[in-house]
Each structure stands twice: as C-alpha cells, then as structure tokens.
Amino acid sequence: MSEATIPLPASVTAPPRQTELAGPWRLMWWRFCRHRLAVAGGIVVLLMYFVAAFAEFFAPFPPNQDAARYTFAPPQALHLFGPGWRFDPHVEGFHVTIDPMAMRRVFRPDPTQSVSVGLFVHGAPYRLWGLIPADIRLIGPRDPTQPMYLLGADRLGRDVLSRLIYGGRVSLSIGLVGVTLSLILGIMLGGLSGLYGGWIDTAIQRLIEMLRSIPTIPLWMGLTAAIPLTLPPSEVYFLITIILSLIGWTSVARVVRGRFISLRTEDFIAAARLDGAGTSRIILRHMVPNFASHIIATISLAIPGMILAETALSFLGVGLHPPIVSWGVMLQDAQNIRAVASAQWLLWPGAMVAIAVLAFNFLGDGLRDAADPYDN
Secondary structure: OOHHHOOOOHHHHOOOOHHHHOOHHHHHHHHHHOOHHHHHHHHHHHHHHHHHHOHHHHOOOOOOOOOHHHOOOOOOOOEEEOHHHOEEEEEEEEEEEEEOOOOEEEEEEEEEEEEEEEEEEEEEEEEEOOOEEEEEEEEEEOOOOOOOOOOOEOOOOOEHHHHHHHHHHHHHHHHHHHHHHHHHHHHHHHHHHHHHOHHHHHHHHHHHHHHHHOOHHHHHHHHHOOOOOOOOHHHHHHHHHHHHHHHHOHHHHHHHHHHHHHHOOOHHHHHHHHOOOOHHHHHHHHHHHHHHHHHHHHHHHHHHHHHHHHHHHHHHOOOOOOOOOOHHHHHHHHHOHHHHHHOHHHHHHHHHHHHHHHHHHHHHHHHHHHOOOOOO
16 A cells, blocks of 8 residues: 555644634634623623613613603603504603692693604704714604603603613713723833832732722722812812722732732743843733733723722712713702602613623623633
8 A cells, every 4th residue: 555545643633623713802702602691791881882872872862851841750651552553652641749748749640641652753952072063863753842751760850761871971981091091000010010029019008008008999089079160170070080999909900910920030021131122012012912802801891990080980970970971960859858759760771780790790600601701
C-alpha cells in the first residue's frame, strides 16, 4: 500500500471545532447568549435607554404640564375597540364629584365621555435633544384639551407616565455617566496601585479603605448639602454626577489592581517596558484590553448602585430638585402617606427603579459568567 492510500486518523483530518478558532469576544458572546436571564435583562436595559433617549417622542405630554382640575386623577384604562367591535382606541372621561367628608375630588369613569386616543398625534411642540423641532408624539389624545392619564396624575395634575419617561432619562444617564467617570478614576488609580506597588499601592489602598469605611448615605448627604440651592438645574445634575463618581470608583479600582498585579510580571509587559513604552501606554494599550470583559461586567453591576444612590438622594431632598424630573424626585410625592393611600400610582417610580436594578443585575451576572470564555 502506498503512502497516498494510507488513511489518516480522524483527529487529523477533521476540521477544528468552531470554539477552538473563535476569539475571546466571540466566546464571551456565545456564553452570554446561553444565559437567558442576562439576555432578558440586556433587552430591558436597551429598551429603557432607547425610550429615555427619545423621551420627547414617547411621552404623551411635557413633564411639567399641569392641570389643577385633575389632581390625583386615577389611571384610565385604554380601550382598543368601540361599539360594534370597531377599532377605536379611547379612554373614558371622568365624572368628578367632591367628597364632603374628605374635602377632595373623587374621580369615577364616565362611559358617556369618550376621549379618542391616536398614534403619532400632534401634541405640545418640543426640541428633540434640544436641537430638532417637532410636535409628533407616539401616543396621545387627539384633542389635547381632553384628559388622558394612562398611569394616573400627581398632586399637580401632571401625567405620571410622561414624567416616568422623562425621569428615566435623568436617572439612567446619571448611572451611565457616573460609572464612566468612576471607570476612568478606577483604571488610573487602580492601575498605578497594581503596576508600581510599594508606597503608591499603600497610599491608594488606604484611601480606598477610608472611603469604603464611611457610611455612604451620610457621606452623600454631607457632600450634596454643600451644593448651593441657587445653582441652575444643569449644574446641580453635573455636581451630583461628580459626587457619585468620586465615591463609586473604589470597587473598580480594586478589580483593576488585582488584575494588574497578576499581569505586571508577564513577558509582554516586560517587553513593552524594554521597548520604551510609557506607563500610560502600558496600562491602556497592553494591560486593560486583557481584562476588558471583567471591566464590562463590573460596570454593569455598578450602574444600579449609581441609580439607587441618585434615587435615595433625591428622595431625601438633598439630591436633584424640581424642575428636574427623575425617579427620585418623583418619589418625593410618595413621602406623604395620605397621598399614597389614595393615589397608589405615585409608587410607579419605585417600581421602575426596581425593574432597572434587576435588569442591570441580571445583565451583569451574565457578563460576569461570560467574562472568562475559556472557563468550562
């Protein structure tokens, strides 16, 4: 038998498995897709940020448009069909009476009043992202003078659904911007701590331990109390973000330090130093990409903490203030037990915070499991 006809082993002729040729990012993606809760959390997070980015379009009304006649109006059910099963989206109007004992308005559905609801209707004019003028809204009453409160109204007759959408833009963006600033501080300080060691590592670690030993709520309250009340809302938003970032970088720095300690003795780091690479190039070019997946997982788990921090500060009255709309600012109305007892829909911002935190936690858990794609 000639050498040409000798059969080769199957292990030699068979093509390599797809996972053996895939890169780390593709392996991470495959493992992440197998985590169903993480995929569901990622979809919810993307939807929330998408709606927040186009809040003017998705919100039926401006966030501060009030109507004194409909204070604490209850949610209205959206009916899709009219008489004869004709497709006619509408909500029933209100029959308003005065309770002589409680001295407050009592709202009851009035089937004789029908408020027609449409998609892509013309509403109050706005500027999308402050640049593009428009007046088209996804959903709203065809007659702007008619009431439509799908999630109820607050103490000033403002639409809770519209304020939830606008408030999500502020609360979610604070978490994203705050974590980005924390990431920059954590990578630089944690990188210096893990790369050099010695007294630099000792000083940075003692600073981290000091910050983590202080109770967070009193520390936040003390820092935010120093913000003057006369500042415009945009500057207050910026300062709150900076305060949350200055406190939230410690966990990222600990993760970065641990990874740097394990990588600084590798051969490719020694080769980069011999090649004359500076410290910033070694950190950003050679070390950070080797554990970028771990940083992504850490960030996704840190964003909920930022959202909860902003909500807690605004709820306590030392964070953001009206006319800024955030979920924490909206929850200030829930401090009144009498208001909550008669208007339970004021707790919707708390439900949105819980949904956002759970979605981010599921997403972060999946990213953390997929961060090491070679781990079986």
